[in-house]
Amino acid sequence: MDGDCPAVNQMWRSPTLRSLALWLLPLGFVAAFFFIPLLRILLLAGENGAGAMGWLAIWRPLRFTLLQAALSTLLTLLVGLPAAFLFGRLEFPGKRLLSALTTLPFILPVVTAAAGFNALLGNNGWLNLLLMRFFSLESPPIQILNTLGAILLGHVFYNTAIVIRMVGSAWAGLDPRLDYAARSLGASPWQAFKEVTLPLLRPALLSAALLVFLFDFTSFGVVLLLGGPLFATLEVEIYIQALQMLNLPLASLLSLVQLAFTGLFIFLSGRLGGAAVPLSPRLSGEGIRKPRTPAQWFFVLGGMLTLTGLLLAPLIALAARSLVSLETGNLTLVYFRELFINRRGSLFYVPPARAALNSLLVALIATALALLLGMLAVYAGRRKSTFSQAARASLVLPLGASAVTLGLGLIITYGKIAGAPGFPILLPAVHALAGLPFVLRSLQPALESIPISLGQAAAVLGASPWQAWREVDLPILRRAALVGGVFAFTISLGEFGATTFLAKPDFPTLPVAVYRYLGQPGVLNYGQAMAMATILLLLCAAALLIVENLNRR
Amino acid sequence: MKQFLLVLLLISLLSGCAPATTPTLTVMVHDSFSISEEVAAAFEQANNVKLVFVKSGDAGSMVNRAVISSQAPQADLMYGVDNTFLSRALKGGIFEAYESPLLTGIPEEFQLDPTHRVTPVDYGDVCLNYDQTWFKEHDLALPASLEDLLKPEYNGLLVVQNPATSSPGLAFLLATVARFGPDGWQEYWKDLRTNNLAVVNDWNTAYYTNFSGSAGNGPQPLVVSYASSPAAEVFFAETTPTEAPTGSIVAAGTCFRQVEFAGIFIGTPNRDLAEKFIDFMLSTTFQEDLPLQMFVFPVNPQAKLPDVFVQYSQIPAQPASLSPGEIETNRETWIQEWTEIVLR
Numbered sequence: 001m002d003g004d005c006p007a008v009n010q011m012w013r014s015p016t017l018r019s020l021a022l023w024l025l026p027l028g029f030v031a032a033f034f035f036i037p038l039l040r041i042l043l044l045a046g047e048n049g050a051g052a053m054g055w056l057a058i059w060r061p062l063r064f065t066l067l068q069a070a071l072s073t074l075l076t077l078l079v080g081l082p083a084a085f086l087f088g089r090l091e092f093p094g095k096r097l098l099s100a101l102t103t104l105p106f107i108l109p110v111v112t113a114a115a116g117f118n119a120l121l122g123n124n125g126w127l128n129l130l131l132m133r134f135f136s137l138e139s140p141p142i143q144i145l146n147t148l149g150a151i152l153l154g155h156v157f158y159n160t161a162i163v164i165r166m167v168g169s170a171w172a173g174l175d176p177r178l179d180y181a182a183r184s185l186g187a188s189p190w191q192a193f194k195e196v197t198l199p200l201l202r203p204a205l206l207s208a209a210l211l212v213f214l215f216d217f218t219s220f221g222v223v224l225l226l227g228g229p230l231f232a233t234l235e236v237e238i239y240i241q242a243l244q245m246l247n248l249p250l251a252s253l254l255s256l257v258q259l260a261f262t263g264l265f266i267f268l269s270g271r272l273g274g275a276a277v278p279l280s281p282r283l284s285g286e287g288i289r290k291p292r293t294p295a296q297w298f299f300v301l302g303g304m305l306t307l308t309g310l311l312l313a314p315l316i317a318l319a320a321r322s323l324v325s326l327e328t329g330n331l332t333l334v335y336f337r338e339l340f341i342n343r344r345g346s347l348f349y350v351p352p353a354r355a356a357l358n359s360l361l362v363a364l365i366a367t368a369l370a371l372l373l374g375m376l377a378v379y380a381g382r383r384k385s386t387f388s389q390a391a392r393a394s395l396v397l398p399l400g401a402s403a404v405t406l407g408l409g410l411i412i413t414y415g416k417i418a419g420a421p422g423f424p425i426l427l428p429a430v431h432a433l434a435g436l437p438f439v440l441r442s443l444q445p446a447l448e449s450i451p452i453s454l455g456q457a458a459a460v461l462g463a464s465p466w467q468a469w470r471e472v473d474l475p476i477l478r479r480a481a482l483v484g485g486v487f488a489f490t491i492s493l494g495e496f497g498a499t500t501f502l503a504k505p506d507f508p509t510l511p512v513a514v515y516r517y518l519g520q521p522g523v524l525n526y527g528q529a530m531a532m533a534t535i536l537l538l539l540c541a542a543a544l545l546i547v548e549n550l551n552r553r
Numbered sequence: 554m555k556q557f558l559l560v561l562l563l564i565s566l567l568s569g570c571a572p573a574t575t576p577t578l579t580v581m582v583h584d585s586f587s588i589s590e591e592v593a594a595a596f597e598q599a600n601n602v603k604l605v606f607v608k609s610g611d612a613g614s615m616v617n618r619a620v621i622s623s624q625a626p627q628a629d630l631m632y633g634v635d636n637t638f639l640s641r642a643l644k645g646g647i648f649e650a651y652e653s654p655l656l657t658g659i660p661e662e663f664q665l666d667p668t669h670r671v672t673p674v675d676y677g678d679v680c681l682n683y684d685q686t687w688f689k690e691h692d693l694a695l696p697a698s699l700e701d702l703l704k705p706e707y708n709g710l711l712v713v714q715n716p717a718t719s720s721p722g723l724a725f726l727l728a729t730v731a732r733f734g735p736d737g738w739q740e741y742w743k744d745l746r747t748n749n750l751a752v753v754n755d756w757n758t759a760y761y762t763n764f765s766g767s768a769g770n771g772p773q774p775l776v777v778s779y780a781s782s783p784a785a786e787v788f789f790a791e792t793t794p795t796e797a798p799t800g801s802i803v804a805a806g807t808c809f810r811q812v813e814f815a816g817i818f819i820g821t822p823n824r825d826l827a828e829k830f831i832d833f834m835l836s837t838t839f840q841e842d843l844p845l846q847m848f849v850f851p852v853n854p855q856a857k858l859p860d861v862f863v864q865y866s867q868i869p870a871q872p873a874s875l876s877p878g879e880i881e882t883n884r885e886t887w888i889q890e891w892t893e894i895v896l897r
Contacts, residue, residue, distance in 0.1 A: 044621065111757060115769070118762045123772040145762070146753070224754050229715040229896055240717050243614040245885055246641065248621065326768045327791045334791055344845055345589045347606075408621055415625045421577065421605045505606050518757050519585050520848060521782045521799075522789020526761060526768035 015383050022380030023391050026373045026436075033429050034398045037409030038255075044412065045252035057250060058257055061237040066261075068148065068223075068233065069216035072155035076212050079156055079310060080163025081205075086303040087164055088171025091290045098304060100544035102311050103161045103486065107494035107540045108318075109511040110221030111518055112533035113157070115526075116314035117226065119321050121145065126317065146228035154222035157311060159212045162487070166211070166442060169483045170204030171197075173446070176287030203448070207441035210269040214262060214399045214437075220497060234258045238402045255405040262400020266393045315537060322530035326523045335527030339535075348505055350513040352532060356539055359509040362424075363492035366431035370488035371481060373432065374439030378447050392444075396437040403497030406430075411501060424507050430498045435488025439481070446480035447473070486547055493540055510536045577603045578826045581619060581628035581818075583612045587846035588839075596833050602826055611720050612813075613638050619818070620645035629821040630830060632674065635811045636665060637723055640881030643670060648816035651828055655835040655853075663812050663852045665877055671814035674834050677849040678780040678869050679724035680801045680808040681711075684766030687774035696775070697804050699732050702745060709749035712763040712773040715896075717888050718754045720811075725777045726891055727880065728809035731873035735883070742894050752895060766799040780808060781848040784866040788845065803869035810872040813849065 086092075087099055105113070120127055121144050128140035135141075144150050174197065182192040198205075220235040232240070234254050242251035291297045325332040342349035377395055381388045398406070410426060411418055418426055450473060458468040496511050503512050510532065517529035586606065593604055607628050609615040616638045619631060623645060634642045642648065648670040656664065656672065663673035683695060696702050702711060714722030729738045751773055753759045761769035764776040766786075783797040790798075802808075815834055817827045833839055840856035843849055850858075850868065 041621075114758065114762065118769060118771070122762065122769075124770045224718070225758055228758075229718070229752050229754050243610060243617050244717055245888070246617045246620065247885075325791060326770075332791075342590075344587075345591060346846060347588050347590045347593045348586075349590075408618070411618065411627065412622045412625060415622055415627045418627065421603070500610060503608070505608050516584075518761060520789070521760060521767065521778065521785040523768045523786070523791055524789040527791075 019380050019383040019385075019388065022376050023388075026377040026380070026395060027391055029369075029373055029429075030395055030398065030433065030436075033410070033426070033433050034401065034406065035394075037406060037413040038401065039409075040413050041248075041405055041409035042252050042256070045248040057237075058254060061232050061234045061254070062257060062261075064231060065217060065233040065235075065258075068151055068155075068231075069213055069219070072152050072159070072216040072219075073209060073213045075152055076156050076159045076163060076216075077209060079306065080160045080208070080212075081167065082299075083160065083164045083303055083307055084167035084171055086300065087168035088174075089288060090296070090300060091288050092300045092304075094304070096545070096548040098307065099164070100541055100548050101315075102164055102307055103490060103544055104315055104537055104540055105157050105311055106161050106487075106490045107536065108158075108315070108533065109494060109496050109514050109536075110154075110225050112318060112514055112529065113154070113222075113314060114225045115321065115530065115533075116318035117150070117154070118145065119317040120314055145226065146230070148227070148231065150226040150228075151219075151223055151231060154226045155216050155219065157314060158222065159215050160307075160311060162212050162215070162438075163208045165483050165486065166208040167201060167204050169442070169479055170201055170445060172288060173449075173479060174200055174287060179287075203445040206269050206272055207445065210265060210396075211399070211437060211441060213265060214396075217262065217265075218258065218400055218402065220403065235402055235404070239404045242404050242408065251402075251405065255402040258402055259397065259400050262397060263393065265400075266396050270389065270393070318530060319534045319537065322527060322534045326527060335524070335531040338524055339528055339531055348508075348516065350508040350516065352513070352535055355508050355510045355513045355532075356535065358507055359493055359511075359536075360539070360543075362428045362431065362509060363489050365428035366435055366492040367485050367488040369428060369432035370435035370439045371485055374436055374443055374484060375477075375481070377436075377440060378443045381444070382447065392440065395440055398433045399437050403501075407498050407501030410498075418502055421504065421506055424502050424504050426502045427499065427509075428492070430502060431492035431495055432488065434495060434498075435484075435491050438487035438491070439484030442480040442484035442487075443477060446477050450476050482547060482550065486544065489543065490540065493536070510539075575601060575603045576823065576826070577605050578630075578823055578830060579605045579607060579628040580830065581607045581609055581615060581631040583615045583633040584608050584610060585847055586633060589842050589846065592838055592842045595838060596830065600826060600829055604830075613720060613723075616642045616645075619647050623647050623819075626818045626820065628818060629823045630815060630817045630827045632815040632834070633813050634671065634816065635720070635813050636877050637720070637727065637811065637880055637884070639665060639671065639814065639877040642816065643877075644881065647818055649819045649821075649824075651817050651831060653828070653832050653835055655832055658855060659835065659852050660854065665812065666814075671816040672831050672835070673812050673852045674815050675840075675843050675847070675849040675851055676810055676812045678803070678808040678810050678872050679721045679728070679777060680780045680803055680869065682764070682766065682776050682778040682782050682799050682801050684764070684774040685796070685798055685800055687765050695800075695802060697802075699729060699741070699807055702775075703741075703748055705748075707748065707775070709751070710773055711745075711748075711775040711777075712751040712753060712759050712771075713777045714756055714759050715752055715754045716891055719756055719759075721756050721777050721779070723884075723888070724809040724811055726887060727875055728807065728873040730883075730887060731809070731875050732806050738887075739890060739894055742891060746895055750895070779848065780869060781844075781850070781862065781866040784861050784864075785848050787865045788861050797865045801867055803867045805869075805871035806873050808869040808872040810869075810874060812852070 119125055121142050123140045128142050131137065131141050178196050179192050182196045187195065218235050219233055220239065223231055223233045223236050234257065238251045238254045241247040241254065291300050322335050323331055325334065339352050377392065381392050414426060454472050455468050458472050463471065494511060499511060503509060514529050514532045517525045517532065586608065597604055609618050612633055612635050616634050643666065650668055650670045652669040653672055659673060663676065688695060693706060696707055713725055716723040716726040729741055733741050751763055753763060759776050760767050760778055763771040763773050765771050765774045780801045780803060783799045783801055786799050787794060787797050815831055821827055835853055837853060837856050840851035840853040843851050844859050844862050
């Protein structure tokens, strides 16, 4: 680092000290924005003494949470893995556009996604109307809203992108010669996949599965709004107990249970992961080819249709709602026009451009923070030790935190900062906390696949550590960093749980603006919420397309 | 490291934008709170102060957040605690008393705390809303009482909110408790369930996904909403209709009145300004701004209602009522009982 300072040089040479120094910032960050606030709220709950509790109050939501998360993850993998192959191994027209679009659900606030599903699958939804007309039925055949099916569908809709992005990018980076070698040695395509490709994909696959599972495990909006009152996950129960019943002790206990299970899953996935196989980095896109046989074309077409139907149809329905007059059924721009008018002279009116800019600013800072901290952490974790393992787990743990509990903890810890006017400093920090696991889980397998000898060779040839990083590691890590960065960015744009605690009316962001319109009755309010959500989608699609093109370079 | 410092610099620059010369008054409000720019500016100019609003979830969440963070209050005063959560706020000991001189002009029925730790600001009635077109097309009479909802002709027509997660949902449950008594309401809800009642978690879903009279075009023509909702439907229509697309049912005992209060947090360093803001909220300037901003009714009888309210919203003559103390003692038990009866 600094050649003139012997002490620093010395420290940098000791791998243990270097690892500790690198851990300092990431660990300090999770301590400040996760562990301390959480501890504060748990202590406060402890002071309040025991509230109404019982094993059933924990077991009932826990059982359902585990069940729906397992089912959701399974279904998401079922849809996501073929799609990951599609994006990781095949070249087809419209690939980049489809890839960007399939990530969009991630940023959509659940209230608007629910509106999209309703427009599509509700009793008077387009699909039901179509089926009723086609088969001349008396009543709508699809009755999915407020069922377990709606929850599963919602989770597949939201989380398939995780599998596509993480596994797809790992697939694209695999050395195709291994597969060819297996095939030329007489393995069938299935054997080659099972014995060669699958073990190589395992780290990425497990990472994706873990993240999907944790997202489903802590699911709130989808369960509350699409599932309805018959279903309650731990997170929903925490919300009800903490914010409606003021039963802080039970809420805290439930959050601890949720956190303990999260820790267990992180631990198990670490155990299952095994060691990554170091591989020489390959030319990007080397293994990607155009479909040739009719079967391959059939696969591509089928995949595109499935993804469009599952992930894009609700988005299209949503956008259509914003463009069709709810009164006359004609095409209209009235909802978009109305967005720019402060008809009631309200202090809380949100100009769309400002909300968009605010959202972008928060998302960019959150992404930069997550990437920086993630980069430091993966290098710190290169030195294998129990401490590194625990430290790394503690960076993923916030994914299992209850947004309500953490939000309350942040308020009692940083109440004054949270309430002060101006830029909501805590918002990008908490969003970075949520994006960090994605950055870590993308970077780590990539870094582990870089043979140590490459860096050593660079050092022998006279490169400084910084030069070696920039010239050797960074080009290899770039694709993985982009994947993690995209997630950090989109998570920040769409995050709503912690945002409700930390957002400020004088610094409105897009999801907050969308939600505001749905608070009062009236066609214009509904239309404007859809229009605002459509703007959010377009903005995000544009950002993702830019990233896709960076990736191409 | 450089990146991080840059980010820190950026953050500190952005947060340092507001000049620190004018004092600020921080008001904790629920998510539905709204105020005109000019009305807020009038107060700010008259008192040389900057108003800051902290939105904190629905009324129940806000009160609980304030009680939880009472050691380090986030604001100087709170607006929006209603009679269903009033006792919790009072029991939490978060407010200090202030008797505004303007209270003399406010009807007694709204002044629910005799020691004036909270001041009534507005009220709204949670009532059944119906889809005009649907009832006309099906040539069906409107239900005229809570009992009517059990009749076979209203089978499957009503959607309500979960009282555990929704403030109008809780208000409607309280209306049934007031009507059938603390030992009778359970039977009523069992029968409602048999009559294929639909339940969702929040007002948004009930109104926009389930209710057939709203933009969402859902399956149920009856929904629990507010007496002022039809006026909002007219006000927020694309082309102003001559007749409201929805209506509210205000028959005796079918509605539950929510009165919203403001209170000054204990230990605020801005007590003077907080008092002035409470006075301001009772003044006709603020009271006349209320209806179109939040679709509630002013408590000050001097305040004039906007035309769309006079024409399209009704005020129930005999809303159901329960004392805040009774609600506080039983709220959680009732919600749990309700959950067992209706959801399990």
